[in-house]
Amino acid sequence: MDLLNTLVEKGLRRELPTREEALAVLATPDDDLLDVVAAAGKVRRQWFGRRVKLNYLVNLKSGLCPEDCSYCSQRLGSKAEILKYTWLKPDEASQAAAAGVAGGAKRVCLVASGRGPTDRDVDRVSKTIEAIKEQNEDVEVCACLGLLSGGQAERLRAAGADAYNHNLNTSEGTYGDITTTHTYADRVDTVHQAQAAGLSACSGLIAGMGESDDDLVDVVFSLRELDPDSVPVNFLIPFEGTPLAKEWNLTPQRALRILAMVRFVCPDVEVRLAGGREVHLRSMQPLALHLANSIFLGDYLTSEGQAGQTDLDMIADAGFEVEGTDTTTLPEHRAEALGGGCGSHSGGCAPCGDSEPAAEVPTADVPGARTDLVAVRRRGAGTDLAPNA
């Protein structure tokens, strides 16, 4: 197919596809799906070989957020029955991180609910970063604490953070439909602050919130312009108790086309398969490894993922290998541009994602709803139970 040949050639040259080409990937028929995956897989292998980077989420503070992001289970007014707890102590957080590292994770993502950190919160997280690095100096640490204010990015960098995550989530044009308590511009500003402080920027999207193909292409093109080192691709987990509970819009095929489009537009960036993969890709997850070069191991912030050992088996069975700490994730030109920081810079926190009930039709009756696959996290950080890693 001419379209795919063109996109492969552009991806190998790190050349930006046209909007029309990106839209055409999303519009390909299911009959062509394996051709699309094979084409984007060539681009993935050019820049990342067959390596899969594992990342591990630690939810430092869960729920009770004053912001109203509709996709988020931790939002203001959320009725989702998630774990709610305040800041983990540095030793609790480093213990949780250690479980992920023992399971094969190369990066730990420290995430806290809230609009953004206070200076005291930054002190707290700095101590946590130091505790994690004391235990394992090779582990990469990404912080995801919301909107940053002056000097906070520099302080996190000084404490040893390698990366900072703040997702754009959706297009600028539709941002106001999903969140009213902060703006798209606020989000872009925080990513710029992280980059200016020498942190590896991680910024991605959430697909499946009812957006159009144009919206998806808009946000991915905006990400290309923002130039983060890693782009997490989340698929909305429509939690009961959140405004988007009935947004069951994705099929495994659609999810794969979205990942392929992201790979073609951001060819040499760490594309991370993030929240919602088990729910929406289901048995097609191994195909996604041909597109993304990074995944989260274990559980997400407020929901449970598949068993860590199942992830490791899936990677091995699909013919991929877990990336070790002795390997630089990013292609040379990107790692050098970053100035030798942690060298793999990705990160990208799964969406906290839930919201409120929309009444009328029970969600279980929404066509395509797989509420049976959504399990609220009840183990790991903030509980007495062992984590999934």
Ligand code: SF4
């Ligand atoms: S995404 Fe973050 S800021 Fe938005 S409601 Fe969830 S925890 Fe709060």
